[in-house]
Amino acid sequence: MKLTNRPLYLVTDHTELSDEQFFNAIEQGCQNGVGLVQLRQKEGTSREIFELAQQVKTITDKYRVPLLIDDRLDIAQAVDAAGVHLGQSDLPVDVARNILGPRKFIGATAKTLKQAKAAEEMGADYLGVGAIFPTTTHVKTVHTSVETLGKIKQAVGIPVYAIGGLKADNVDAIDGAHVDGVAVVSAIMKAEDPAKAAQELRNAVEEAIG
Template sequence: MKKLGPLYLITDHTNLTDDQFLAVIDTACQAGVDMVQLREKEGSSRELLDWANRVKEITDKYDLTLLIDDRIDIAQASGAAGVHLGQSDIPVKIARQILGPDAIIGATAKTLDQAAVAASEGADYLGCGAIFPTTTHVKTVQTSVATFKAICDSVTIPVYTIGGMRPERVNAVANTGAAGVAVVSNVMQATDPAAQVQQFKLAMQENQIPAKQMKD
């Protein structure tokens, strides 16, 4: 069964020791994030597989979905639930052929055309942004709230807002049809990750995100 959820943690190792990195993920999972994406931009394939296995131990403990950024092979080798693919990665339709119907495949979409292609090729959800400027070391193009809403309106699959998200900014995507919020630095670099997760959950509840029940 495909298990998605509204508060989506994307990992970032910046300024964290290995032990701190794992501890933040564990704390955030315990505090209430619904799914996790392992995003590691550096290191060998063997190192990435080791990280995937270690993070999967945490997500399994809390019965949460783990996705791997970009790497279909690492997702398969680690037993993760699936992958998240950017515009420069393998196309969604090819990933679906490789991973099969039960895998979760997410895709980045910054335009209506990209959203339509990803949805038609079998993506289970979209990540759309950056809505706000971001401090992560990932190339991003800012996406307006109007474009985000248009993408939400144009597809039937869940759409997550990403990019510089903080609890006080969640209201910017209220009434857009957002299925959830993807968070990176604001939790991974937080002094108190558990409290930050709770602040996000409260802000999402106040702004009725998700606007309707998500389907597995």
């Protein structure tokens, strides 16, 4: 399984959603153009997150979409997820690689050129770069300019995903950065019609990244 031709990346957010709404948004996304899903779950016990991950993986497996787990290597291993996504305060990429082995995806958050190069050198398979725009998620974000996004893409040889407040009507802002895809949270998870939102986003992202 490769990361090529997976331009739309969904990061989950359970905040203010019922379980039914949460799982429905993920399924509608996977049915309508999402190529990667990252389970980002900060609240709950390890058991609760594990059980949630199992349910999400049932959906992603159905549509052959790789599931990545945010932060938690133990949960990723427990559910045999496709890999993990690591932030700057999580385990270093090279340590995670030693634990997970060569066949799992490891993504890394990078907000600067230095962080991006370091993550690639340590063995990251892809980068999430942003926030490009202010976000409504309950996660601390630091603004990253489109200029920096473009420089990171030029400097590394692994896929780069832009993240942060991106929607179908503003994704053209990253047009010149030549990234591999876009990661979104609220644009699908909080959409009234997640299927329509995913379709529109997929089309807009493909146009923006060329």
